[in-house]
Amino acid sequence: MKTLAWVLLLAPWLAHAAGLGSLNVRSSLGQPLLAEVDLVSVSREEMGTLEVRLGSPEAYRRADLQYGAVLSGVRFSIEKRPNGAPYIRVTSLRAVNEPFVNLVIELTSSSGKFTREYTALIDPPGYTPPETVAAAPPAAVPRPAPPRSEPKAVVTPAPAPSGGKEYGPVKRGETLGKIAATVKPEGVSLEQMLVGLFRSNPDAFINNNMNLIRAGATLQVPDTGQLTAIPRAEAAKEIRVQTSDWNRYRRRVSDRPAKATEREESATKAERKVKVEDKSDKGARDVLRLSKGQPSGKKGRSIEDRVQALEEELIARERALNEANQRIRDLEKAVKEGSK
Incomplete structure (x- = not known):
């Protein structure tokens, strides 16, 4: 599962109000955006009043973020997982060809308005993030009898990344x-x-x-x-x-x-003025070119x-x-x- 690396909270947390959780990207580079945003602390009363939309271009400017062309086709819908947990489904009409997309998402409910900024990191097709596997505790092994004298095997270490x-x-x-x-x-x-x-x-x-x-x-x-x-x-x-x-x-x-x-x-205007005033010999003309010397170094x-x-x-x-x-x-x- 690809998980958002970082998020910036733009609005203060509203106690006992619906909020936006983590964002998970399901699509790859070159594909239309498909992502999911968890909804947290949503009451039954709020579910019927939830509205989700993308932040306006002005909201992006305030956040010092670029409002890219791909954002014009972003759509939101509120869905439910098999266990009944609500989430926001994020899709786009266009394929995403940049490795990250800035999303400013505004959530409005009967309890108020909540805004959160995300950077969705888009991995190339076929990329699978490494999984961290916990090492198992060493098992108790009976002490073997002293081995007979045998030649030691030579172990060749795996080559380091080039x-x-x-x-x-x-x-x-x-x-x-x-x-x-x-x-x-x-x-x-x-x-x-x-x-x-x-x-x-x-x-x-x-x-x-x-x-x-x-x-x-x-x-x-x-x-x-x-x-x-x-x-x-x-x-x-x-x-x-x-x-x-x-x-x-x-x-x-x-x-x-x-x-x-x-x-x-x-x-x-200056060029036109020069052309009007320059009515002298039209035969051989000297062209004066002003230039700086060829720079060097820095x-x-x-x-x-x-x-x-x-x-x-x-x-x-x-x-x-x-x-x-x-x-x-x-x-x-x-x-x-x-x-x-």
Whole structure:
């Protein structure tokens, strides 16, 4: 059973009121989302008044989370298990291709409103989390008689996990999540793999953020021992911080187009002015190009970082535009269906 690694409680606990418990993901990468959320402390009186919905885009902004396109098709229904325990069934219309999905779930009942934030970790198909087996106590064994002198058998230890593996070069458009799902060894969680790759390749990320991976970078893949040494709670916390930083970065990018348009208009006016005033000899023209000297060392790397960052900004803006267009199409479809 795949269990949510961490959750953040956004609203205070209401005494003797219905609440949201743990979330368990039943689907894999590339499939529509299927998950279950336990309902706790639900009285008979409350059962008939329960309503579940996804948090609004504004709620996501307040939580510093991204409201992805996949969320527009998320549906909730209240079901009962064979033993009568109630739970919330979470489904999506679209396939999920990212390793984690942020869910802000709002539960309303006659006792009040309860909100909880989850990060659903989506494992690749066929992944089975390792099970912890308790060691059995040693059984009492009679002491054997002294053995006769015989040659000792040579025991060859099992080979240790091989390190030094590489992945790359990273293709344009690839995400760290997809790479982690591809190279993750058995017995390692997706969070540990993400953080392990991030920590082992500090120069492969722009602005020290795992969401801004450099195209063309070659990644060093940590071995299983290094990955399992990362505490899962610590890995989940680091992913949370990285996601928060990434969402702030995206908002800064989305605020830039208006300013950029103003600069472009000013540049266009200046260019027109130059063209009007330049009515001299149209034969041989000298073109003056102003440029900075070729930088070297860290300075050159800084310019390369800015170029890469601009490319990533364009990709982020394109994705945001596609998500907005998809939401518009979904709304238009819903309006048409509602008018029938």
